Each structure stands twice: as structure tokens, then as C-alpha cells.
Amino acid sequence: MKKVNQKNQKTEKRNWKKPAGIALMVALFCGVMSLAIALNVSNGGVEKETEPVSTKEIEFSVPMSNAVVVKDYADDHLQYNASLNRWEIHLAVDMASENGDVFACCDGKVLSIDSNSLEGYVVKISHDDGFVSVYGSLSNVEGLKVGDAVKMGQKLGVADTSAANESKQGGHLHFAMLKDGVEVDPNNYLDLQNK
Ligand SMILES: [Zn+2]
Structure with a gap:
């Protein structure tokens, strides 16, 4: 994000007619990123999402017949x-x-x-x-x-x-x-x- 902003600042200096468009793009980008982060948080985080989900509990049987x-x-x-x-x-x-x-x-x-x-x-x-x-x-x-x-x-x-x-x-x-x-x-x- 920091790099993007610096780049945008340079672009603004070179071409002052496009700051509004760039600002809109940055705003959209930030919005999308925020949404992505929010979705990950609501799903329990990025790390948990990548782990295999196992809902099946291990089952054991009695080791003798009619024990x-x-x-x-x-x-x-x-x-x-x-x-x-x-x-x-x-x-x-x-x-x-x-x-x-x-x-x-x-x-x-x-x-x-x-x-x-x-x-x-x-x-x-x-x-x-x-x-x-x-x-x-x-x-x-x-x-x-x-x-x-x-x-x-x-x-x-x-x-x-x-x-x-x-x-x-x-x-x-x-x-x-x-x-x-x-x-x-x-x-x-x-x-x-x-x-
Ligand atoms: Zn014993």
C-alpha cells in the first residue's frame, strides 16, 4: 500500500490532470482490500482457511466381544x-x-x-x-x-x-x-x- 501511494504521488506530479481518476482507483483498491480482509476475519482468518477441515471425530470400538x-x-x-x-x-x-x-x-x-x-x-x-x-x-x-x-x-x-x-x-x-x-x-x- 505504501509503495502504491508513493507511486501515485509521483504520477500526480507528472500529470496533474489525472489525480481524481487515480484517487478513485486507490479508493476502489482500498475498498476491495478492506472487504477481502473483512471476509477473511469473518471466516476465522486466512491461516484457518488453508488448513484441511476435519469434522469427523476418531471412533473407537470396545476391544473385546461382550466385555x-x-x-x-x-x-x-x-x-x-x-x-x-x-x-x-x-x-x-x-x-x-x-x-x-x-x-x-x-x-x-x-x-x-x-x-x-x-x-x-x-x-x-x-x-x-x-x-x-x-x-x-x-x-x-x-x-x-x-x-x-x-x-x-x-x-x-x-x-x-x-x-x-x-x-x-x-x-x-x-x-x-x-x-x-x-x-x-x-x-x-x-x-x-x-x-
Ligand atoms: Zn489393570
Whole structure:
């Protein structure tokens, strides 16, 4: 705008018969620019307009068929852990089913497969929007390796008593969810009450 004005000033000096026309053009130009800016502001700004708009929220399914919750998520009160004989918070939902089959709760990619005596086999899957789902206390893992793509509902393994830290609960899946690296309550994403 500054350059345009300077240019116009020079033009005015060279040809004083056209200032009215130039002034009109400048006025029109400024008007168009103001309108464009106003439209962008009303649409939430230029930057937001160029971002892909996604209104679809990521959806998760319960990772077991006819799952029964055996121990719920609790970050604000302690629950007794009979296996470890102590009271603790539980940042996961423990669930069991008749055959113990465990399925991926959403499309994603295998982030890690670990095994240790306290948690048993643990599979972690990364999903869109910074979500990670964690499947602990599995007896085995169904031919998966890190980096594999998995589909929602794909069988990952079978829940068991492999996690010594929760073995007294019987065979179950210790299911946790993380959003941007922080544990979140799976009840907020899964319809577990009716299962
Ligand atoms: Zn648990």
C-alpha cells in the first residue's frame, strides 16, 4: 500500500490532470482490500482457511466381544490391588470376556510389543490425533510386529493372567488409552457400560 501511494504521488506530479481518476482507483483498491480482509476475519482468518477441515471425530470400538468390566479406571481414588496387596490408582479399564479374544479398538500402527512378568504381553498401537491404545496382560500376540498396520476389530491376541501385578483378577485385558502421551479414561471413548 505504501509503495502504491508513493507511486501515485509521483504520477500526480507528472500529470496533474489525472489525480481524481487515480484517487478513485486507490479508493476502489482500498475498498476491495478492506472487504477481502473483512471476509477473511469473518471466516476465522486466512491461516484457518488453508488448513484441511476435519469434522469427523476418531471412533473407537470396545476391544473385546461382550466385555465385562472387572476393574474400572480411577485416577481420583485408590482401588485395592489384591495381587500386589496395596491400594493404587488404576489408569486403565480391566475387562474380561468368555473367550478372551482381544481386538484393535481402531485403525492404527503397532508401536511396540513388550513382555515382562508384571504386565505380561503388552501391545501398543498408535492412532490418529495423538491417540495410543495399550493392551496388557495378553498371553500371546497374533503374528504382529512393530510397524504393522492394523484395522479396527483385528485380533491382537488373547487376554490371560500373564500380568503378575493383576493375576488375582483372573484372565483379563488391561486396556489403557493415551492422548498426546497422557493417560485418558477409556470410558470417555468406549461404550463400556452396556457391554
Ligand atoms: Zn489393570
